[in-house]
Amino acid sequence: MTPEELEQIAETERAAQKKFQHTVNVCVAAGCLSCQSQGVKDALDEEIKKRGTECTQVKGVGCMGLCAEGPLVSTESGTLYKHVAPNDAGEILDSLEGAAVSRLVCPTNVPFFQRQKKIVLENSGVIDPERVEDYIAANGYSAMMQVLSEMTPAQVIDEIVKSGLRGRGGAGYPTGLKWSTVAKATARKVKYAICNADEGDPGAFMDRSVLESDPHRVIEGMIIAAYAVGASEGFIYVRAEYPLAIKRLKIAIRQAERLGLLGHNICGTRFSFGVDLRLGAGAFVCGEETALIASVEGKRGMPRPRPPYPAQEGLFGEPTLINNVETYANVPPIVRNGGEWYAKIGTEKSKGTKVFALAGRVENTGLVEVPMGITLREIVYDIGGGIPEGRNYKAVQTGGPSGGCIPSEFLDMPVDYETLAKVGSIMGSGGMIVIDDSSCMVDVAKYFMDFCMTESCGKCIPCRVGTFQMRGLLERITKLDGTEQDLSLLNELCELMKNTSLCGLGQSAPNPVLSTLRYFAEEYKSHVQSKQCPSGVCSNHREDAR
């Protein structure tokens, strides 16, 4: 494969697309598929066959974002249809030549669409994730080609450093710095590049969406990273709970291999790189890098102390680069447009955009990509459309079980790594759950502690015993049997776990408790003092309690 050949594929595909007068895109990502979008696509195909109109194509595309309104269908003129049923197929095809089907139209001139800035999701909902040609026609693999033919590894790393990209998995470690550490490390045999697609945070589905909607982008990012750090073998560690993402990744890897974009001597250079899939098996702790490595090695996913960091001694004892799906997905556009272009987006210390999975008690649930530094209020009220059923905002939970709950007084703060950390939460991988006044914050804290208790791997005592004890205390408080002493014990345990646990899971497990104790102290007090739950969720004899 040469740059000319790649351009040739893109040209052929663009020409083939041009032959069609009309294109109808049907979302076939997991969200819409679960409300039968495949039936809609089949009905459209059937209808076209029946009419014999060869100038219209129906394309299965990735996530369009507004999952709550699926199945979503869009046309090339920019009209978006929501809640489409298979028997709407005829009407939609009729509308291509005339006026839109007004009863199905989903307005796109609303903040949900207007306020977004799409870099990672630029192809989502536009290209067919199962066809590499479609990706190439959308400038796919051109960044890889540019890197292999024009740049040295050091130049690539330099560009990433300039962009200011930080790890999108949660901690926000500078990506360029990580790459240069792995590049400098010496390998005994080979270096590895791993893509962490073990999206364990409950309430987060950004990575799944990217993998389902644009798998080649992640692979391209990995190839560029592998070239920069000198890795020759790669693994994508993906959750077994995401069968569609696995299927599309397998297809994508096979297609890339067939075109010589993966394998030996890629594009005639001396650089070789192969990617294999490894399936997770449902362990939250495997999102932690050393646990993930143990799992790829076929062992129990238990973390080990760092240092040595995976950059020095990782998979099979070799230097290993581990980045998140979204981090890799950011790499191709950075290379294409230059690091400085990327650094112009976002805030001083948090560059670029971030994809958030907006869910919970909010009108527009779905996937949004926004520039860093946007305020929480804009996300919840403008993009998210506010809280339904006339209820009141109580908190936003970010960062999953490792994050915290952000109360209304911080609605106007900018969303970036530092500010979120300052208020006791974390950026996390991008889950954003809106909580309204029908939820009890003590119950929410108990929910997360329950989660961490089940997911604690049991290796270190502070986490194994601490999560169990904390859950017991929270259980007692939510049964309205708690005392003042329980609250102080809870505080004490939080500090202990934070300071003495082995890995990130244990160190951050107290965060949901700490942040709710800090901002919703009144609720805790009411539970232990007046034995009342202000939201009416907890009671002494809970029939529906779990």
Add this chain to the structure above:
Amino acid sequence: MAAGVSVDFAKPVAPDQQDKRWRIVDATMRRLGHHPRGLIETLHTVQEAFGYLDEGALRYVATSLHVPLSRAYGVATFYHFFTLKPAGKHTCVVCMGTACYIKGAPQLLSALEKDYGIEPGETTPDGKVSLLTARCLGSCGLAPAVVYDHDVAGKVTAQDLRERVVKWMSHDA
């Protein structure tokens, strides 16, 4: 070769050689070079083929991949995805992710508990319906979500869930 001495370093034998599903498992192990690092992949294949991992399967996989049985058992019980018990004819997986929890997943579980006395991880006495929970399906936009056999359903109410389970219990479909 010493005549007359034959030590049987025999290849491990599959629990049921008639069962063709073991060939799929063998193929996976071959692809991974019978290396211990292929343990998780192999267990995935076994579970996909048989629905669960029983003792015979664990013994066979452990011997074939040269790992102690304790390690195979350790891995099989460490990860939630693996199950050592056969599931019912139908499975109903209730998502317990944050968004689903906030939007009423606990009420779905308690509905089934009330009606059939089964808790997550259990199967109805007639072996028809298993109730399971998932950490997060990633269908948070459709919360609360439930997977009926292999179909994801969104915005599920206790009523929907009851109807589906009643249908499963009464018809033999």
